[in-house]
Structures are given as structure tokens and as C-alpha cells.
Amino acid sequence: MTNPRPRPSILDMVPYQAGQSAVDGIAHTIKLSANESPLGPSPKAREAFIQAAEQLSLYPDGGSQVLREAIAARYGLDVNRIVCGNGSDDLLSLLGHAYLDQGSEAIYSKYGFLFYKLVAQANGALPVPVPETEFKADVEAILEAVSSKTRIVFLANPNNPTGTYLTIQEVKKLRENLRPDILLVIDAAYAEYVRRSDYTPGIDLVSASENVVMTRTFSKIYGLASLRLGWCYCPMPVAEALNRIRGPFNVNSAAQAAGVAAMTNMAYEEKAVAHNEQWRAWLFDEITGLGLKVARSVANVLLIHFDQDGRKTAPEADRFLQSKGLILRRLEVYRLPHCLRMTIGLEDANRAVVAALSEFMGK
Numbered sequence: 410m411t412n413p414r415p416r417p418s419i420l421d422m423v424p425y426q427a428g429q430s431a432v433d434g435i436a437h438t439i440k441l442s443a444n445e446s447p448l449g450p451s452p453k454a455r456e457a458f459i460q461a462a463e464q465l466s467l468y469p470d471g472g473s474q475v476l477r478e479a480i481a482a483r484y485g486l487d488v489n490r491i492v493c494g495n496g497s498d499d500l501l502s503l504l505g506h507a508y509l510d511q512g513s514e515a516i517y518s519k520y521g522f523l524f525y526k527l528v529a530q531a532n533g534a535l536p537v538p539v540p541e542t543e544f545k546a547d548v549e550a551i552l553e554a555v556s557s558k559t560r561i562v563f564l565a566n567p568n569n570p571t572g573t574y575l576t577i578q579e580v581k582k583l584r585e586n587l588r589p590d591i592l593l594v595i596d597a598a599y600a601e602y603v604r605r606s607d608y609t610p611g612i613d614l615v616s617a618s619e620n621v622v623m624t625r626t627f628s629k630i631y632g633l634a635s636l637r638l639g640w641c642y643c644p645m646p647v648a649e650a651l652n653r654i655r656g657p658f659n660v661n662s663a664a665q666a667a668g669v670a671a672m673t674n675m676a677y678e679e680k681a682v683a684h685n686e687q688w689r690a691w692l693f694d695e696i697t698g699l700g701l702k703v704a705r706s707v708a709n710v711l712l713i714h715f716d717q718d719g720r721k722t723a724p725e726a727d728r729f730l731q732s733k734g735l736i737l738r739r740l741e742v743y744r745l746p747h748c749l750r751m752t753i754g755l756e757d758a759n760r761a762v763v764a765a766l767s768e769f770m771g772k
């Protein structure tokens with residue numbers, strides 16, 4: 410008799426490592442390691458959350474109906490093709506669960522969001538990382554990596570941790586050249602931040618095809634990461650598959666209520682975008698001005714490159730920043746050990762990082 414054993418690929422998984430959130434011996438730290446909103450949620454979302462406390466003994470609406478209607482109204486979508494999840498990572502897991510199986514393959518770009526690899530492994534599929542060009546997903550390389558076993562292509566657009574994006578033309582080219590039975594999952598977690606005329610999150614592509622899904626989150630611009638709330642827009646058969654396998658009450662009432670309030674508070678969202686635009690541009694100029702390479706980001710993150718060896722490496726910079734209570738994201742798990750990822754913060758935090766980096770670089 411043997412003990413119960415999970416699927417072998419589960420034993421190969423390295424559990425997801427979140428960004429560091431505290432520094433030993435330093436009481437007041439500034440966390441810029443998890444791409445959270447420095448502005449927090451809108452006051453209306455906070456109020457809706459507090460109101461939800463009145464109904465804690467009741468199960469939530471398992472279909473997240475009001476929330477899905479708010480999302481549908483905001484973007485002009487078919488409400489039946491929206492599925493909500495306990496964070497968008499819930500939806501990514503469900504997509505993997507529904508469309509991957511033992512021996513199949515899931516493609517993602519080399520520096521794409523870490524979770525895609527875990528989704529593949531959790532379902533017995535082979536994760537297939539594809540080289541990028543200048544820290545940007547490469548459509549040709551993805552197409553070359555397709556095999557008869559490919560079932561899903563995961564594309565974070567814009568991507569975390571690089572902040573780079575593919576234009577709608579590039580995404581369309583990718584879709585047009587993939588086999589129809591391959592599901593293209595466009596993870597648009599940072600879509601609300603992007604202000605580029607050649608970018609779209611992918612709604613039109615989902616509407617016009619049977620094999621594209623777009624996932625979104627309330628964890629970033631809406632400042633609701635702790636509530637765990639995401640949604641996706643799918644072809645009808647995909648929505649039906651997800652609704653069969655998701656937890657019957659996978660989104661709690663407080664998250665649903667706060668989500669509706671957040672999504673309908675456009676003024677607050679605009680404020681968050683404007684803050685991000687202003688400080689991302691400032692940080693980019695200041696940090697590149699110190700002689701450090703920074704990827705061209707359209708999201709709320711900056712990928713900062715340091716020397717591969719010597720005294721100006723990313724681990725040394727990280728130690729120095731942490732001594733001042735500034736926590737950025739180390740990227741060894743992304744195989745970018747010479748980089749740090751910084752989330753755009755409040756003015757004081759941004760200025761503190763630049764001052765510390767300037768000291769570190771001896772400027």
C-alpha cells in the first residue's frame with residue numbers, strides 16, 4: 410500500500426513567492442514590491458465593503474449578478490460571457506483546469522507573469538517559456554514554439570514584471586496565426602493604466618472569436634487586492650466551462666459590493682491613472698539619469714536593470730534600499746537576478762527611492 414500521491418507535476422512546482430513585505434529591524438517601511446495601488450481603494454468601495462459587514466451570515470450571490478451587470482454596462486459586454494473569480498489568479502487556474510491536461514503544453518513568454526507556469530504544472534501540462542525581444546513578448550517566437558500539444562497561450566498585456574506591451578495589431582497577428590483549438594488568454598491585469606492609442610485590452614478580440622479570453626483584476630488600479638476579485642470575458646462555451654468548475658460561491662459579498670462601487674467611480678480611477686502617468690514618467694527619467702537601464706513600461710511598474718557583477722548589482726541595491734526601509738521586488742524567481750521591479754508609489758516613496766538609488770550609484 411502506498412500513501413496518497415498528487416499528480417507528479419505538482420511535486421515539481423515551486424510555490425508562488427510573493428514580494429517581500431517587511432524588513433527585519435525596520436519599523437516603517439514602504440512596500441513597492443507587489444504592484445498594489447498606492448492610493449488605495451476609492452472611498453465608495455471602502456464604504457460598500459463596510460456595509461457588507463451587515464450580511465456576514467449570508468452566502469454571497471454565487472453568480473455575482475450585480476457585479477457582472479456593472480461590468481457589462483461599463484464596457485458594453487454580454488453579461489452571460491463574464492465570469493468573476495476570487496482574484497484573477499482564480500480564473501487563470503480555472504482556465505488551466507478546464508483546458509490543460511496531462512501531456513499538453515502551455516506557452517508563455519520568458520519573463521511573463523510567474524503564475525502561468527504554475528497553472529500548467531498544476532494540471533500536468535508542460536510549461537513552455539518563449540524568448541522575448543528586449544523584454545517584450547515576441548509573437549514570432551511564440552508561434553514557433555507551438556506544437557501539436559499546445560492548448561493555451563498565456564499573454565500578460567501589459568506584462569508584469571517588465572511593464573511592456575503588445576499592440577493590438579501584434580495580438581491580432583498572434584491570434585490569426587494560432588490554431589483555432591488553442592486558447593489565447595490575454596491577462597490584462599494592468600489594462601486600466603495604459604494610455605496608448607495602439608493598445609486595447611482585447612475585448613473586441615474576445616467578442617469576435619471563439620478562442621480568446623481576457624482576464625482583469627480589481628487588485629491593481631482599484632486598490633482592492635486584499636478582497637481577491639477578478640473577472641474574465643469569454644466566448645460563451647468557455648464561460649459555461651468555467652461556471653461548471655468554479656466554486657459555487659467563489660466571490661464573497663464584500664468583494665462583489667466593493668467591486669461594483671469601484672467600477673462605477675470613474676473619477677477616482679482617472680485620478681489613479683493620472684498619478685501613475687505623472688510619477689512613472691518622472692521615475693523613468695530620474696532613474697535612467699543615474700545610468701540605470703529601465704524598461705519602457707506602460708503599467709504601474711518599472712523594471713530596473715543593475716550590473717551583473719561587481720558592487721552595483723541588484724542584490725546590493727536591494728540591501729541598500731532595504732536599509733532605508735524601501736522594499737522593491739527581487740526577481741530571481743523570474744530569472745532576472747540583475748533586476749529589481751519597482752511599483753509606482755506615492756510622491757514621497759518615489760522621491761525616497763530616487764534619492765536612495767542616487768546615493769547607491771554614488772551620484
Ligand SMILES: Cc1ncc(COP(=O)(O)O)c(C=O)c1O
Nearest residue numbers: 496497498522565569598626628
Ligand atoms: C499579470 C498579472 N496577472 C494576474 C495577477 C493576479 O492578480 P489577482 O490579484 O487578480 O489574482 C497579477 C498580480 O500581480 C499580475 O501581475
